Amino acid sequence: MAETFTFELVSPEKLLLSNEASMVTLPGADGDMGVMGNHAPVMTGLRPGYVEATLADGSKDEYFVRGGFADITPNAVTILAEFALPRAELTREVFEEQRAIAQSDYEAHHKAGDEEKAANARTYLDQLNHLEPTLLPA
Amino acid sequence: MASLKDLRNRIASVKATQKITKAMQMVAAAKLRRAQAAAEDARPFSQRMDAVMANIATAIGDDAASAPKLLAGTGSDASHLLIMCTAERGLCGGFNSAIARLTRDRARELLAAGKTVTILPVGKKGADVVRSEFSEIMMPVVDLRDVKHVGYENAADVARSVLDMFNDGRFDIATLFYSEFESVISQVPTAQQIIPPTIAKVETDESASASVMYDYEPDEGEILADLLPRNVAVQIFRALLENAASEQGARMSAMDNATRNAGEMIDSLNLTYNRQRQAQITTELIEIIAGAEAL
Numbered sequence: 343m344a345e346t347f348t349f350e351l352v353s354p355e356k357l358l359l360s361n362e363a364s365m366v367t368l369p370g371a372d373g374d375m376g377v378m379g380n381h382a383p384v385m386t387g388l389r390p391g392y393v394e395a396t397l398a399d400g401s402k403d404e405y406f407v408r409g410g411f412a413d414i415t416p417n418a419v420t421i422l423a424e425f426a427l428p429r430a431e432l433t434r435e436v437f438e439e440q441r442a443i444a445q446s447d448y449e450a451h452h453k454a455g456d457e458e459k460a461a462n463a464r465t466y467l468d469q470l471n472h473l474e475p476t477l478l479p480a
Numbered sequence: 481m482a483s484l485k486d487l488r489n490r491i492a493s494v495k496a497t498q499k500i501t502k503a504m505q506m507v508a509a510a511k512l513r514r515a516q517a518a519a520e521d522a523r524p525f526s527q528r529m530d531a532v533m534a535n536i537a538t539a540i541g542d543d544a545a546s547a548p549k550l551l552a553g554t555g556s557d558a559s560h561l562l563i564m565c566t567a568e569r570g571l572c573g574g575f576n577s578a579i580a581r582l583t584r585d586r587a588r589e590l591l592a593a594g595k596t597v598t599i600l601p602v603g604k605k606g607a608d609v610v611r612s613e614f615s616e617i618m619m620p621v622v623d624l625r626d627v628k629h630v631g632y633e634n635a636a637d638v639a640r641s642v643l644d645m646f647n648d649g650r651f652d653i654a655t656l657f658y659s660e661f662e663s664v665i666s667q668v669p670t671a672q673q674i675i676p677p678t679i680a681k682v683e684t685d686e687s688a689s690a691s692v693m694y695d696y697e698p699d700e701g702e703i704l705a706d707l708l709p710r711n712v713a714v715q716i717f718r719a720l721l722e723n724a725a726s727e728q729g730a731r732m733s734a735m736d737n738a739t740r741n742a743g744e745m746i747d748s749l750n751l752t753y754n755r756q757r758q759a760q761i762t763t764e765l766i767e768i769i770a771g772a773e774a775l
Contacts, residue, residue, distance in 0.1 A: 352528055354632040354717055356521035372697050385532070386697035387706055411703060413532055420528050424710070
């Protein structure tokens, strides 16, 4: 049995999960990563996608996250997400809403002539579009 | 001297008022519970955020030149932005005026010291209080009247406009004014500087050395660039939630007082009413008896 560590998932509104976990898979900025106990300290940004936590008792929890970052230390993983939702609650409506937010962000930045922010928003929008089939199989 | 009928009307009207204040108190109590729970739910996030901020700030160190302006400040303190968060509704005791007063005093102080001041009011009640004095340096009110439960999105909107102003170089220092929720009977008006943030120094050697070993993905600068604006939003969000709880607490105790006052008023009016009625009966009796004796 692998060593367990404290896994916490917090969104600005509330603490979604705080539990002992043996492994967490998260969508890091530079690629998906699996984290187990005694991981080297890493701070990473997050792409939108799924966080999968294997809890100490072997059960699995899945959450959709958008924005934010993960703070990984040898004995704890804390995900601070701008938006987080249990996978079961991610419906098409919620997804469309998220996409609409991204779209309007992009347009606002684009109109304001802030190309850098517009590019960021564009990347994010592309990520969401790219994820769609995985997130919501038709 | 008011007639019996006048007194009766008076009592009826005070009773009606008491019913309203009583109802408002109960509504506030119910809303308070929800607001308090929301404020507590949001606490872990801002705590973790503070910890991470402190970590990164120590990692970057005192090398102020390389640190982003949002963290280290612009190096000047000539112009200030005061973000004043108040409620959208009145009838909550001294809640709004306490925050407005704190903001006003700070604004006067800064103006007297020759600084430039801009006020960004969130919530219209506080804006009404300071409008007469500072109308020319006030920005349009951020209206949250239609928002039933303050969400992170609301705070993010406010933060976005604040950050845009900062990037345009329109202020150097931003201070957030709100009311800290301590308990139902005590709400403390608070001023908190959010740009540049005041970061608690990491005291223990252990955490300081831990922060040195951090790996950053993609890299420190990019994470920080993402983190700092988010921190502003989180702080504003926290202030709005604390405010929401404070407002309901303040309203609850204000309405409790009003209800009690109305009760006292009804008692004393009832006393006057009964005395007068008694006096009238006595007078009538005397008239009847005097009439009977005269026969």
